[in-house]
Amino acid sequence: MLSTVRIDDEIDLVGPLGKPFDTSLFENIEHGNSELHVKQTPAAVALLVGGGVGVPPLVYLGQMLHRSGVAVHAIIGARSSAEVICGAELNLVCERVSVTTDDGSHGHKGRVTDLLPQLIGSLIEMNGSLPVIYSCGPMPMLRAVASICAQMGVKCQVSLEENMPCGIGVCNGCVVRARQPFAAEKARPQNKRDLNEVVGNEWSPYQAYRRVCVEGPACWADEIDWEHNHD
């Protein structure tokens, strides 16, 4: 439909929908009750990791973070140099943009995850603090990025993709499998704020699958059961 509209045509829009990237780790926030105040040390470095058409959403994020004084780095990947997008926009707000192409026609030959571990390592060393990773792109890429971040102990936000019939949380069509609490413990939901369907205070099978359109599309990578999600 969007390919056929012309200037001055009217279209219907519903939005904004869903959860945007969580940037709260960069904020100065006090946690806790009146007895115990824990001041969160704001993070200072963000690493944007994008693949293919997953890169554009990271541009606005990069611009916002840059404006708030965060040091932004990026790794972007595409199949070939012709498909590398938003390099120029990212260069304006990033300290460094690394590019990878599957065919080697531009930048590093290979995938974004080839460069990721080393870049995370050097950012930790350079800054003495943990960067926050933001990733958007095909599911196999997100899975690999999430795995590396988990291994290296850095927090990672991913923007998920799934066919969304309604986009407003009423059909349960766009779900992803969420990380389950261990069967042995009747655990409380890990992230109560994210689980709209808290059923009493106990985890319910209903919560095994979460809606990308309202409990996402952006969420923490460690909330997803990567092994049991399809590509």
Next chain:
Amino acid sequence: MIDLETTIGRLRLRNPVLTASGTFGYGEEIADLVDLNQLGAIVCKTVTRRPREGNAPPRTCETAAGMLNAIGLQNVGIEAFIREKMPFLRDCGTAVVVNIAGESVEEFASLCRVLSDVEGVSAIELNISCPNVAHGLDFATDPSVTEDVVAHAREATDLPIWVKLSPNVTDIALIARAAEHGGADALCVANTFVGMVIDVRRMRPRLSNGTGGLSGPAIKPLALRAVWQCAGAVGIPIVGVGGISTALDAVEFLLAGATAIQVGTATFVQPHAATMIAEGIVDYLGQHEINAVSEIVGLARNL
């Protein structure tokens, strides 16, 4: 003043436009977008005895003029439904029809018994026709099983019982009559049609479940035909559903013999579809100088 009041058996609704089960969540999710006071009723997502995970994704895909879904009845379960969802629903400003599914005749009856004691339930819709769960269609494809499940539900509650039929049968009128014999107050015609899509890139079915239920404009002529056939076979009211996107679509179903209609997939394209359809029916009646929507029910049948 054009009268949209609609009577389905003992139940009086403000208008004939309802929302279809599975397309409106439990109402609260969409209440800030849609004015529920303009709907005849909401039909909730199917509730089962135990909470259900639902099917693995991919659960949906688009088709020409429609979509396939294989949600798999993901729901919070009857206990959580009553505790967490009914408080909003009983005060939401419109009638509430609770759609239920059981794995056995006894389970259907038991759910009916439980709901009889719940304040705010206007009617129970028996989902004997879900194509996306094991044994889901077993009830609706066999007339004697249909009659049996309805009869047991009938014994278990005084609430109005609507039976949602499956169109994936050779003769839907046969099933309709069986449901009527069992004691149904109304029929909901019809659930989705079983279909599938193959992903040629991955060389396998697009949906994790293999098949799914087809809905949307593509099925409208089929659902309409089912309504026509059922209206000719039973005396109880029919709630027509399947592919209705506009007011004129709804009018077709009313003229065919449906007393009321449900809007489902259209809500995904336009969240206000149901309320817009209600307004459009008023326009149609006005244009034809008809004062009450009840006057056009089955009018196309008077040949």
